[in-house]
Amino acid sequence: MKTIRYIIQKEFKQIFRNKGMLPIIFVLPLLQLIILSNAATFEVKNIKFAYIDNDHSKSSRALIEKFEATTYFNVLTAFPTQKLASSAMLKGEVDVVLEIPSHFERDLLKEKKGALGVTINAIDGAAAGVENVYVSQIIQNYNRHIKTDLMQFSESQFQPVDIATIPLFWYNETLNYKTFMVPGILVLLVTMITLFLSGMNIVREKEIGTLEQINVTPIKKSQFIIGKLFPFWVIGMGLLTIGLILARLIFNVPMVGSLLLMYLYTSIFILVILGMGLFISNFTDTQQQAMFIAWFFVVIFILMSGLFTPIESMPEWAQILTEFNPIKYFVEVMRMVMLKGSGFIDILPQLVKTLIYALLMNGLAVWSYKKTT
Amino acid sequence: MKRFIGFVTKEFYHIFRDRRSLFILFGMPIVQILLFGFAITNEINNVDIAILDHSNDATTNEIINKISASKYFSVKQLIEREDDIEAVFKKGKVKAVLNFEKDFSKNLIKDRQATVQIITDATDPNTANTISNYVNSILKKYQQEQNKAITINYVIVSEPRMVYNPELKSVYMFVPGVMTIILMLVSAMMTSISITREKELGTMEILLVSPIKPFQVIVGKVFPYIFLSVINAIVIVLLSIFIFKMPVQGSLILLAFESILFIVSALALGILISTISATQQTAMMISLMGLMLPVILLSGFIFPISSMPIPLQFISHAIPAKWFIIILKGIMLKGVGLEFIWKETLILIGMTVLFMGISVKKYKIRLE
Numbered sequence: 001m002k003t004i005r006y007i008i009q010k011e012f013k014q015i016f017r018n019k020g021m022l023p024i025i026f027v028l029p030l031l032q033l034i035i036l037s038n039a040a041t042f043e044v045k046n047i048k049f050a051y052i053d054n055d056h057s058k059s060s061r062a063l064i065e066k067f068e069a070t071t072y073f074n075v076l077t078a079f080p081t082q083k084l085a086s087s088a089m090l091k092g093e094v095d096v097v098l099e100i101p102s103h104f105e106r107d108l109l110k111e112k113k114g115a116l117g118v119t120i121n122a123i124d125g126a127a128a129g130v131e132n133v134y135v136s137q138i139i140q141n142y143n144r145h146i147k148t149d150l151m152q153f154s155e156s157q158f159q160p161v162d163i164a165t166i167p168l169f170w171y172n173e174t175l176n177y178k179t180f181m182v183p184g185i186l187v188l189l190v191t192m193i194t195l196f197l198s199g200m201n202i203v204r205e206k207e208i209g210t211l212e213q214i215n216v217t218p219i220k221k222s223q224f225i226i227g228k229l230f231p232f233w234v235i236g237m238g239l240l241t242i243g244l245i246l247a248r249l250i251f252n253v254p255m256v257g258s259l260l261l262m263y264l265y266t267s268i269f270i271l272v273i274l275g276m277g278l279f280i281s282n283f284t285d286t287q288q289q290a291m292f293i294a295w296f297f298v299v300i301f302i303l304m305s306g307l308f309t310p311i312e313s314m315p316e317w318a319q320i321l322t323e324f325n326p327i328k329y330f331v332e333v334m335r336m337v338m339l340k341g342s343g344f345i346d347i348l349p350q351l352v353k354t355l356i357y358a359l360l361m362n363g364l365a366v367w368s369y370k371k372t373t
Numbered sequence: 374m375k376r377f378i379g380f381v382t383k384e385f386y387h388i389f390r391d392r393r394s395l396f397i398l399f400g401m402p403i404v405q406i407l408l409f410g411f412a413i414t415n416e417i418n419n420v421d422i423a424i425l426d427h428s429n430d431a432t433t434n435e436i437i438n439k440i441s442a443s444k445y446f447s448v449k450q451l452i453e454r455e456d457d458i459e460a461v462f463k464k465g466k467v468k469a470v471l472n473f474e475k476d477f478s479k480n481l482i483k484d485r486q487a488t489v490q491i492i493t494d495a496t497d498p499n500t501a502n503t504i505s506n507y508v509n510s511i512l513k514k515y516q517q518e519q520n521k522a523i524t525i526n527y528v529i530v531s532e533p534r535m536v537y538n539p540e541l542k543s544v545y546m547f548v549p550g551v552m553t554i555i556l557m558l559v560s561a562m563m564t565s566i567s568i569t570r571e572k573e574l575g576t577m578e579i580l581l582v583s584p585i586k587p588f589q590v591i592v593g594k595v596f597p598y599i600f601l602s603v604i605n606a607i608v609i610v611l612l613s614i615f616i617f618k619m620p621v622q623g624s625l626i627l628l629a630f631e632s633i634l635f636i637v638s639a640l641a642l643g644i645l646i647s648t649i650s651a652t653q654q655t656a657m658m659i660s661l662m663g664l665m666l667p668v669i670l671l672s673g674f675i676f677p678i679s680s681m682p683i684p685l686q687f688i689s690h691a692i693p694a695k696w697f698i699i700i701l702k703g704i705m706l707k708g709v710g711l712e713f714i715w716k717e718t719l720i721l722i723g724m725t726v727l728f729m730g731i732s733v734k735k736y737k738i739r740l741e
Contacts (some may be wrong), residue, residue: 020655024662032666035688039670039681042415042499046679089536090709092699095679108529116531123706125541126415127677132533133506143529161481163516164488167505169495170462177498188666196661200654208573288566289394291657295558296401298665300408308675309415310500312468318412332465339496342463 003219007227015231025197025235026242029189033182033243034250040181040308044130049073051098052085057105059146066138067098073134085119095121096131108146171256171339178251183334184307186243191327192298194236194270198229198277199294200287202369207286221369229274236270237263256341265333265347268354272326275361282368301327329354380585380593388597395601398563402555402605403612409551410617414543415675417503421449422469423461428477432487436515440471445507462494469493469504537706548613549701550674553694555609556632557639557668558660560602564643565660566653567594568736573653587736591729595640602636622708631704631714634721635697641728642693648735668694696720 015021049067053060068075076094079085088094099117108114118135122128172179205211214224244262247253255262277294284290303309304318305327311319322328329350336342336350344351389395422440426433441448449467452458458470472490474480481487491508493501538545568590571577580590610628613619621628643660650656670676671685672694678686689695696717703709703717711718 018652018655020651021658024655024658028662035685036666036670039685039689040676041680042676043680044677048679090703090707090713092703114529116529118531118533120533120535122535122538122541123702124546124677125538125543126546128535128538128541132535135533136531139529139531146529161516161519162486163481163512164486165509165512166488166490167509168490168492169498169501169505170492172495172498172501175495175498175502180496180498185666192662192665196658200657204654285393286391287653287657288562288570289397291562291661292394292397292401292559295562295661295665296397296405299405299554299558302669303409303413309413310417310420310497312420313414313416313418314412318408321408321412335496336463336465340463340465340494342465346463346465 004223004227004230007219007224008230011228011231015235025193026239029193029239030242030246033185033189033246037178037182037185037251040185041177042126043177044127044134045072047073047131047134048076048093048095049098050076050079050085050088050094050096051100052079052082053100054102055100055104059105059108060100062145063100063139063142064098066142070134070138089119089121092121095127096135098135179253179339180335181307182247182251182253183338184305184331186240186247187327187330187334188302188307189243190236190239190266190270191273191301191330193239194232194273195277195294195298196291197235198232198274199280199290200277201228201232202278202281203284203290204287206281222366225278225366225369229278232274232277233267233270236273237266240266253338255338257337257343261344261347262333262337265330265337265351265354268351268358269326269330271358272354272361275358275363275365278365279361279368282365301325304328305331307331323353324357326354326357376585377589377593380589381596384593385597388601398559398601399605399608402559402609405555406548406551406609406612407616410544410548410613413547413551415499415546416543417445417500417507419444420446420469420500420504421467422446422471422504423450423452423458423467424448425452425455425458425470425472427475428473428479430476430478432478432481433473436473436489436512437471439515440508440511443507443511445504458492465494467494468497468500469508471508544617545619545706547674548617548619549698549705550672552606552609552613552701553635553672553697554668554674556602556606556636557694557697558664559605560598560636560639561643561646561660561664562657563598563601564595564640565646565650565656567644568647569650569653569656572651588733591644591732591736595637595644598640599633599636602640603633606632606636619705620708621705623704623710627711628701628704631697631700631718631721634718634725635693635700638693638721638725638728641725641732644732645728645735648732667692671695673698693721693724 015025051064051067053064064075067073073096079088079097082099085094085097089097097119099119101115101117104114116139120128120131169175202211205214244255248255276297280290280293284293304311304314304322304325306322311322311328314322333347333350336347424437426437437448440446450461452461452470458472461467461470470492472492474488477487477489489512491505493504495501535541568577571580585593610632614621646656646659650659668674671678671689671692673689674694678689678695681689700714700717703714
């Protein structure tokens, strides 16, 4: 016990002595949490909208005014020709182009119908879908307005049926992205810091040659490993704490469930990550190799965690792969406990899986550590 | 010049001797692009939902059938009481609950109106919103079918034309992004330790007393890595074309030129990190912790930049990856030539020169 305490003391001293690392461990992640959380929004707004008005009539102007009135669209100046509009879209200056044909008003009055051309930049398919919905909503609204205005729309003798839908957004009524993204990004930062630090730590001793020296001392391997990893566990928990406080103070993220449960889960989660770091350390010769491998897994964990894109939409095999993604469980638990107030029983499956994962990872790490030295 | 060639040759040997690192370097990006290209999509499919049907009549059954028949939803469970909604959400089993009011069918016939609640788990606001919209459109379609007898003809019709990606494939969005992230981080990480390693291993002194100029050291360090990264880039582009059927509408030569430019800018950034950090560990942490999330979040890879707050849009200008994604999408999907992306190209060139310049300057300071 005494030996472990000395190693822990030594490791802490080493961390705090390295003045270059301190801001990277403590300031950089929190700064990113505060700044980047504002970037993560799927809302589609400020759509760059342009139009080609070949009609120049009262009706065409009225339609364009409808677009100007909404907050989604940033209406740009009109383009005289389709060619110029296309070129602007190629340059990326325009997202949506509305083309009003000549004789638009005349056709509307005479034949009671009109056609509009809408061109949408669809490279981002999801955004294009949303933009299309906005455009058709505005056009439909305009339609209703014409019906009553121009055509003296007669009340039909038979009233159409109407299914009224009431959307209710539970746990986040205002669809505030930060409520969801801030805890998620915090998870990513805690994971990255603990994985990178632990992954580099032992391989560094290997690279510099000090691992040999430790191996000849009477210290037990388990003592050495616990002593090495404990400081990073503390750093991870500390970051989580500061992050949660910032999330509360700056972003007003609610904490509906039990804080204690959140900490219980995190303390096990960090063990998984530390085991991974140790495992990576054992299988590499240089810090650079270790970091490449750590990066490889982190990118996969992040992009397949369900934080940025939904897991249900992935193909079956990929969904099975995500079962091995610790960040997926952390993101789930965060959402459940912090935002929905799920209890111990609700998160038990995630908790058990993470615990098994932790035992497995650390078991493997200790086993492979013995083998390589 | 001879001395410089000697130095570059030495660096080459240094890199190619380490087979393990090379294997990692080339293997990882391939696995990643395959994995992400197939797995990541921001479309919504197969969302599990639950139904609370207070009415349980022919109409609600028909609607439920329509919903479970769509590819967006699978109806996972039927619940009996309002109280159970909270419970299924807390377990995280379903993302939405449809709550049909009592006497749905009867109300629809008698009052011509009936109500259904679409309750979504909005802890993920994006999914919640999309689900809500999809259910709504299925219901609207059903409603229109019922109203066929009464023709409400919309007077103005619009046919949206989806350009550059008519099928709205999300892979067209993700492949350029993943390509950018891989090239950016692999390149920056490779060079970020190049100078710090010399410092840490003590070989820096030797380098400092040698007659090689600082500028030559920097260029010599970057040079071999350009080869490695270009091979990586070629593999990734081939995979995107042949496996993910990404089109390259524009010129391949331009694509190659721009990729090299981007790689050099990332390598230069790595060198810059290397000159300002004292140990390999610091250098690695800066290039990983400092670059990873900003590149993923601020480059327009997943989240639209135009929706971000203005100060963040401003910060995103400083991310080289943002400009490269615009260039990639321009060449691959829009088929534009240099006349449309000269601005982005100039910005990347400017950044590269800036990174290189600061590195040389910092390096000189150490020399004195």
